Amino acid sequence: MSDQTEVPVAWKVGAILNSSTIEIVSDVGYCVGEPRPRFGKIAITRRGNNVYIKPFVINAPPETGPCRGVGYFEKRKIDLGEDVRGLQLYDVTTEPPTLRWPRG
Numbered sequence: 001m002s003d004q005t006e007v008p009v010a011w012k013v014g015a016i017l018n019s020s021t022i023e024i025v026s027d028v029g030y031c032v033g034e035p036r037p038r039f040g041k042i043a044i045t046r047r048g049n050n051v052y053i054k055p056f057v058i059n060a061p062p063e064t065g066p067c068r069g070v071g072y073f074e075k076r077k078i079d080l081g082e083d084v085r086g087l088q089l090y091d092v093t094t095e096p097p098t099l100r101w102p103r104g
Contacts, residue, residue: 006040006056008093013101014075019083022101023075024055030072031061039076045092051080053100054092 014025028037036059043054057074061067080087089101 004058005060006058007060008054009057009060009074010093010098011053011055011091011100013089013103016084017077019085020081021077021079022084022089023077024053026055026057026074028057028072028074029061030070031067032070034061035059037061037072037074039074042076042078043092044078049086050088050090052090052092052097053078 009026009028011024011026013022015023017023026039030036037057038059040056040058042056045052055076084101087101088099090097091100
C-alpha cells in the first residue's frame with residue numbers, strides 16, 4: 001500500500017525545453033488501484049557549473065510484496081535559471097552521482 005512518504009528516485013533528462021528549462025523523467029512504476037505516484041520535493045544543489053539534482057516521489061509503489069504494477073513515468077519541469085549548455089547535471093540518487101547532462 002502506498003503512503004505519503006517521499007522517497008528519492010533516479011531520473012534522466014527527458015527534454016531540454018528552452019535554454020534554461022529541462023524536463024526530468026523517472027520510471028516510478030504504479031500499483032493498480034493505488035494513488036498515482038507524483039514528484040514531491042526536488043533538492044537542487046549547485047557547485048560552480050555542476051548541478052546536483054535529487055527528486056523525491058510521493059506514493060511510490062512498495063519495493064516488495066504483491067502489486068499488479070504497471071510501467072509509469074513521472075515528469076517534472078525544472079528551471080535552472082541559466083543556460084543548460086554551460087552546466088553539468090548530476091543525479092545524486094546514485095553513488096557516486098551519475099552525470100545526466102551533457103549526455104556522453
